[in-house]
Amino acid sequence: MKKNSALIVDDEPDILELLNITLTRMDFGCILAASLKEAKQALASHKFDICLTDMRMPDGNGIDLVKHIQNEHPDLPVAVITAHGNVDIAIESMKAGAFDFLSKPIDIERLRALVKTAIKSSSPKETLESELLVGTTDVMRKLKQQIHKLARSQAPILITGESGCGKELIARSIHSQGPRSEGPFIAINCGAIPRELMESEFFGHKKGSFTGANSDKIGLFQAAEGGTLFLDEVADLPLDMQVKLLRAIQEKAIRPVGTQAEQKTNIRILSATHKNLQNEIGAGNFRQDLYYRINVIHLHAPALRDRIEDLEVLTSAILDKLALTYESEKIALTPEAIRHLKRYPFPGNVRELENTLERAFTLCEGNTIRHDDLQLAPIQPEISCTQSDELNGQALDKKLEDIERAFITKALEETRWNRTEAAQHLGISFRSLRYRLKKLGMDE
Ligand SMILES: Nc1ncnc2c1ncn2[C@@H]1O[C@H](COP(=O)(O)OP(=O)(O)OP(=O)(O)O)[C@@H](O)[C@H]1O
Numbered sequence: 001m002k003k004n005s006a007l008i009v010d011d012e013p014d015i016l017e018l019l020n021i022t023l024t025r026m027d028f029g030c031i032l033a034a035s036l037k038e039a040k041q042a043l044a045s046h047k048f049d050i051c052l053t054d055m056r057m058p059d060g061n062g063i064d065l066v067k068h069i070q071n072e073h074p075d076l077p078v079a080v081i082t083a084h085g086n087v088d089i090a091i092e093s094m095k096a097g098a099f100d101f102l103s104k105p106i107d108i109e110r111l112r113a114l115v116k117t118a119i120k121s122s123s124p125k126e127t128l129e130s131e132l133l134v135g136t137t138d139v140m141r142k143l144k145q146q147i148h149k150l151a152r153s154q155a156p157i158l159i160t161g162e163s164g165c166g167k168e169l170i171a172r173s174i175h176s177q178g179p180r181s182e183g184p185f186i187a188i189n190c191g192a193i194p195r196e197l198m199e200s201e202f203f204g205h206k207k208g209s210f211t212g213a214n215s216d217k218i219g220l221f222q223a224a225e226g227g228t229l230f231l232d233e234v235a236d237l238p239l240d241m242q243v244k245l246l247r248a249i250q251e252k253a254i255r256p257v258g259t260q261a262e263q264k265t266n267i268r269i270l271s272a273t274h275k276n277l278q279n280e281i282g283a284g285n286f287r288q289d290l291y292y293r294i295n296v297i298h299l300h301a302p303a304l305r306d307r308i309e310d311l312e313v314l315t316s317a318i319l320d321k322l323a324l325t326y327e328s329e330k331i332a333l334t335p336e337a338i339r340h341l342k343r344y345p346f347p348g349n350v351r352e353l354e355n356t357l358e359r360a361f362t363l364c365e366g367n368t369i370r371h372d373d374l375q376l377a378p379i380q381p382e383i384s385c386t387q388s389d390e391l392n393g394q395a396l397d398k399k400l401e402d403i404e405r406a407f408i409t410k411a412l413e414e415t416r417w418n419r420t421e422a423a424q425h426l427g428i429s430f431r432s433l434r435y436r437l438k439k440l441g442m443d444e
Pocket residue numbers: 132133134135161162163164165166167168169170232272274314350351354
């Protein structure tokens with residue numbers, strides 16, 4: 001009795017045969033289907049551990065099958081086989097839910113690695129890291145579900161969100177819940193590597209390949225082999241490095257500095273940025289083709305102020321951690337301190353909350369943190385409401401105009417009074433900006 005079973009869908013007998021032989025040697029029992037119809041019949045009557053499907057079938061395409069499996073058998077990992085160099089189809093199929101793809105001509109070594117990953121991923125793990133992602137609001141619950149589901153996929157994911165809102169923690173959770181959890185997780189801040197060392201940091205170098213290369217060195221790609229490479233602040237990569245990264249992702253191979261031979265790689269790429277990459281592309285700072293490759297799946301980490309209902313559970317988790325680190329009793333916050341925290345906009349998100357609480361923890365007397373211990377920066381007066389504000393119709397209009405004026409002035413200053421750019425910063429049309437400037441008496 002074979003340990004695992006595979007569904008192989010292809011109308012080309014040669015490929016069907018190659019896949020069948022390889023998987024049978026890996027101790028799979030294989031069922032072969034030459035059309036979508038046959039594949040669906042097999043799915044209805046058997047339980048599989050993996051499905052490999054070609055793209056072109058007489059009665060439909062592989063993406064239709066991926067979608068069918070997503071709906072009817074969401075736990076079954078499915079990989080598609082694409083024509084050589086057909087990036088669009090590979091990306092489309094991963095967006096539809098395929099966990100990975102193989103391009104023709106089929107490389108047996110890659111096929112075996114893909115199958116092994118799929119089998120490991122059929123039992124996603126709950127880990128400490130996933131518990132560390134604290135939050136019970138709807139948006140966090142949904143995010144955790146997405147992470148759980150995406151963990152087994154090999155698709156590149158782009159994680160966006162403001163500074164300190166948990167992008168790296170999300171990347172770690174994806175890694176640790178997926179089939180690569182026993183492999184390394186290598187995180188790198190792309191903005192922090194000196195430009196001239198970047199290629200060698202990424203791909204390694206051979207001794208003597210440049211002045212100062214006194215010995216062979218492995219790069220981040222080699223260090224992450226079998227695991228995950230997390231490219232933080234990916235928008236900060238210089239353009240020449242973006243070209244090299246794109247090539248490494250596309251070819252799944254790298255060439256260390258000073259060598260001719262290519263090395264195959266088996267890593268999952270996760271990236272993050274707090275910048276708007278579309279804007280960076282528009283400004284010529286980021287390559288569209290690289291964006292397309294790293295952003296197969298997009299996850300957004302919400303700002304803390306947009307899930308402020310999570311503040312209390314986060315605070316409690318952070319204080320638990322502090323008590324453990326400092327081997328002290330757990331500290332509590334006064335209701336007033338909590339009220340102030342909830343009103344604070346947290347531009348530095350969870351990291352700022354952690355820092356604020358750690359500082360307060362060391363400053364406070366006894367086991368209680370009071371409002372004063374928090375030392376929160378004053379909230380921008382224009383947007384705070386105090387009891388003394390008269391919110392009858394006129395006062396509200398006046399207040400809104402003040403806010404509008406402040407934002408417009410800031411945008412104009414930032415763009416050196418270039419109205420077209422200022423309008424873009426504000427997310428409004430040029431005509432709308434002109435209208436507002438006139439209305440506010442700022443058009444001179
Ligand atoms: N949901 C969360 N639950 C618990 N801790 C969190 C959460 N989100 C963030 N943190 C904590 O906040 C700090 C910042 O998180 P992280 O480094 O993941 O943010 P980031 O978005 O990657 O930041 P940056 O953009 O500055 O690199 C870390 O100490 C992390 O553990």
